[in-house]
Amino acid sequence: MMKKRALDLTIIFLSLPITLPIMAVTSLLLLVIQGRPIFFRQQRIGKDLRPFNLIKFRTMHTGKGDDMQRVTPIGRILRKLSIDELPEILNILKGEMSIVGPRPLPVEYRPFFSSQEQQRHKVLPGLTGLAQVCGRNQFSWRDKFQKDIEYLENRSLWLDVKLIFKTFFAIFNFSNVNADKGKTMERLSDRLYLIGAGGHAKVVYEAAIESGKEIAGFYDDNTNLHNTHLYGHKVRPLSEIPKGALVILAIGSAEVRKKLSTRYSRFGVVRHPKSWISRSAKVGPGTVIFAGAKIQAKTKLGEHCIVNTNSSIDHDCVIENFVHAAPGTTLCGNVHIGAESLIGVGSSIVPGVKVAKNSVIGAGSTVVNDLNSEGCLWIGTPSKKKKEYSMKSEALNIPMAMPDITSEEEQAVLEVVQSKRLALGPKIKEFEELFAKYTNRKHAIAVSSGTAGLHLALMALGVGAGDEVLVPSYTFVASVNCILYVGAVPVFVDINKDDYCIDVSDAESKISEKTKAIVSVDVFGHPAPLDKLENLCNEHNLFLVDDSCEALGAKLHNRKVGNYGDVASFAFYPNKQITTGEGGMIVTDNDEVARKCRMLMNQGRDTMSQWLEHAVLGYNYRMSEVQAALGVVQMKRLDEILAKRERAAAWYNEAFKDSPWLKTQTIKSGVEMSWFVFVVTLNEGLNRDEVIKKLQERNIVARAYFTPIHTQPYLKDYPTKGEDQLPNTLNIGERTMALPFFGDMTKEQCEYVASELNQVLASIAITPKIAA
Structure with a gap:
């Protein structure tokens, strides 16, 4: 390493008599011809994935647009001679680059490297490299990265010297190192990620290659295919597809394509060069058009369609999403095909016919009339209904909950593991800072769970033996256990019948001389009446601790949950809005409370003490670096995660709006819900x-949510109060039930669960009676 650095510095200083005059003249010319700025700066990926600011001469007009059209006349000359790269000497002097190494790429490309391609970042990036002297932009990304890995495996000072001489020779002879310098490569993020590794994926791959697309690889959830190879690409799990990747669902089944389509945000289009598409036709994202296919004027192709070999679609047709037209199909003008339909091999449809969604038209059939029944098989000439069939398989085996984890989180965890700093490191600090900023709190203290957060909050506030703490019984057990941990007495408070949150009037009636605090609960993501509770606590000189474990992102009167009361605690179990596996966060504006929480969660160590000095009896409630790395990425994705959960909840609410057998949780005025679970009464x-048993018979999991805590057997051994005055808690606690819920649920899954539940309820109910 030191020898390579010495070589870099020696060459730079020896070349200064040449490079400095060139840089000075170039700077003057750019200033006169193009104006300021002279230099172009951009964050690039350095060694060990650390970002740095690369500096070059500016060769483009500022602003947006096609890169090649923005290149200035003088910029073309500078690029041709590679003079635009000379300011990178400054990066080399700073130790951010070397003369020879893989070229540094923009930081936004970071998620799009495979694990093998990541190896190129084990060395300093270079001004030139093996890929540059062998062809530069003539190579595909895959070929470039293979050259980078080849350099990495064979690097030596002698190889560096040879590559430097080859670079100078290529420059002065205008060889291919510069010939295509003006050509801009396709963005790394625009490589196609093919989902599927079966027979259909093979024909999609070949069509994509023929159309000039570069393929990132094949990805499949079939573990038997993992690490096998297809066209030289290793088949990898779906979890390795980076966020923001350009995806093609290379799978024949419309049902599976539809299910997978909700996981990704960007979809490419594959069009074989031997197909023909009218300029007035519209093609939706994710669609694949094979050789010999013809798409005529004004036709609209939906998303994720397949138009197979030698198929013909005439003018003004409308093809909805996820339709598959098999080889040799013929659709005459003005045909309308419903979503998820399959048009069999060699079948024909006469002009003006409408086909209902989920239809299957058998091979060789001729359709002469509208097909109005959904989910049917039609065969023959003229086609006739053969049978109806169910499309429920994609909705079966829906889990109760599922964390929203992407390759970004996986990469963050891997980086921490590779760093070997697994505890008390920078990721915890970053997570805490992000969380404090989000909740608009002065302090955020990462802990091992939401339960730990509630426990420490009460301890830091001085709640203890002889004190009473008001708390709802309709909650998760941790809300009550934290009171028992400190030796205080839980005083149970009733709830509202509509939003399931604490009844402020009942709370006020149960305040006594011994009452020291109220633990409020933001049930299922609905904020408790925190403004009223704050007023109540201020009036009676009580502490307010908000159990916000289920409500990250919720707001009450435009004020985020976590920003109310003296202290709030959040939880990150895998079914929560964001997850760190296990974990929690305490937030407060009180400096002394924050200091005590940090001391207590770290084995009683004072913040200023030595590692083996313990000021008080404490606990090991620390969060790990791996957990915090997960949390950092999840916080950055929080808006996206919450939006997906909001979407799933909206589908459920729509599906249940006319149900006579149940009601959904009321969302009060001024509340922005953050959906933790979806509960019906x-x-x-x-x-x-x-009901739960009958749903299980239909492969749908559901759970009783919540069972009131005051009815739990273990509480008979502890003093409690207020349990004899909880009519709403008992009533609601017997009738609420949580359904499968997570951000990646599809509309079909939500509608399927709702339909099955309504069928179950109708089968056991005698007379519909609206839930009170």
């Missing part, structure tokens, strides 16, 4: 346990 008289 069954009508009185319906047996919740029986």
Whole structure:
């Protein structure tokens, strides 16, 4: 390493008599011809994936647009002679680059390297490299990276010297190192990621290659295919597809394509060069058009369609999403095909016909009339309905919850593991800072769980033996346990029947001389009446601790949950809005409370003490660096995650809006819900346990949510109060039930669960009675 650095510095200083005059003259010319700025600066990926600011001469007009059209006349000359790269000498002097090494790429490309391609970042990036002297932009990204890995595996001072001489020879002879310098490569993020590794993926791959697309690889959730090879690409799991990747669903099944389409945000289009598409036709993202296919004027192709070999679609047709036209199909003018339909090999449809969604038209069939029944098989000439079939398979086996984890989180965890700094490191600080900023709090303290956060909050506030703490019984057990941990007495408070949150009036009636705090709960992501509770606590000189474990992102009167009260605690279990596996966060504006929480969660160490000095009896409630790395990425994705959960909740609410058998949670005025789970309240008289059992028979998991804590067996050994005055808690606690819920649920899954539940309820109910 030191020898390579010495070589870099020696060559730079020896070349200064030449490079400095060239840089000075170039700077003057650019200033006169183009004006300021003279230099172009951009963050690039350096050694060990660390970003740095690369500096070059500016060769483009500022602003947006096609890169080649923005290149200035003098910029073309500078690029041709590679003079635009000379300011990178400054990066070399700073130790951010070397003369020879893989070229540094923009930081936004970071998620799009495969694990093998990441190896190029084990060395300093270079001004020139093996890929540059062998062809520069004539190579595909894959070929470039293979050259980079080849250099990495064979690097030596002698190889560096040879590459430097080859670079100078190529420059002065205008060889291919410069010939295509003006040519801009396709962005690394625009490589196609093919999902699927079966037979259909093979024909999609070949069509994509023929159309000039570069393929990042094949990805499949079939573990038997992982690490096998297809066209020289290793088949990898879907989890390795980076966020923002350009995807093609190379799978024949419309059902599977539809399910997978909700996971990704960018989809490419593959059009074989031997197909013909009218300029007035429109093609939706994710669609694949094979050789010999013809798409005529004004036709509209939806998303994720397949138009197979030698198919013909005439003018003004409308093809909805996820339709598959098999080889040799013929659609005459003005045909309308419903979503997810399959048009069999060699079948024909006469002009003006409408085909209902989920239809299957058998091979060789001729359709002469509208097909109005959904989910049917049609065969023959003229086609006739053969049978109806179910499309429910994609909705089966829906999990109760699922964390929203992408390759970005996986990469963040891997980086921490590779750093070997697994505890008390920079990721925890970064996570805490992000969280404090988000909740608009002065302090955020990362802990091992939301339960730990509640426990420490009460301890830091001085709540202890002899004190009473008001808390709802309709909650998760941690809200009550934290009171018992400090030796205080839980005083149970009733809830509202509509939003399931704490009843402020009942709370006020149960305040006594011994009351020291209120633990409020933001149930299922709905904020408790925190403004009223704050006023109540101020009036009676009580502490307010908000159990916000289920409500990250929720707002009450435009003020985020976590920003109310003296202290709030959040949780990051895998079913929560964001996850760190296990973990929690305490937020507060009180400096002394924050200091005590940090001391108590770290084995009683004072912030200023030595590692083996313990000021008080404490706990190991620390969060790990791996957990914090997950949390950092999840916080940065929080808006996206919350939006997906909001979407799933909206689908459920729409599906249940006319149900006579149940009601959904009321969202109060001024509330912005952050959906933790989706809970319904069954009508009185319906047996919740029986409903759950019947749903299980239909492969749908559901759970009783919540069972009131004051009814739990273990509490008989602890002093409590208020449990005999909880009519709403008992009523609601017998009738609420949580359904499968997570951000990546599809509309079809939500509608399927709702439909099955309504069928179950109708089968066991005698008379519909609106839930109270």
